[in-house]
Amino acid sequence: MLFIDKNGLMDAERIIVKRFITIERSRMDKVNGIVVHQTGGSTAESSFNSYKNTGANGAHFLIDKDGTIYQTASVFKVTNHVGKIRSRCYMEKTCTPSAFTTLKPLLNKYKQLSRLEQKKPYPERYPANGDSLGIEIVGKPTSGEGENAVYEKVCDAQNRSLRWLIAELTDTLKVSMTEIFRHPEVSYKVKTEAGTARW
Structure with missing residues (x-):
């Protein structure tokens, strides 16, 4: 079980807090689900750079290629990560x-x-921006374009971190394991996004 402080930030050895208030929106009172994404970029830094822009879209967590987990937004705040459901x-x-x-x-x-x-x-x-947490996994399309793009495989280190993070979040926030989705399952995204993510 994770400890969450009054600002919605995790105090856990495996999570590095790197908060971007630029991706946070209104207050989120209840977390009903978790949506798993891939970034579309090849490094965590590329996502962090985009998060610095006022009004940027982003998710609550990001898992780097080596399995490092970053918390990038408060779990008490809405972020725009799902899109149209x-x-x-x-x-x-x-x-x-x-x-x-x-x-x-x-x-x-x-x-x-x-x-x-x-x-x-x-x-x-489906859980939407207003009641779900987003987890980004660093990874980009390696072939194809648009809807037919094929995302790179989520590596073992990333999947181990994803399994741990989802287990902890679902336990702490009382989210059902049936309410964890890959982005294209709940929204209109590239079909292969997070296709090799395992939890």
């Missing part, structure tokens, strides 16, 4: 007929569909 009932094939009728015309209108989903109470929708 998919329809949970559509993806999980659990929509009622009336829900399906409502969302069917929006399936290719991501912004409108996300707005509709965000109005739903959790867990009828």
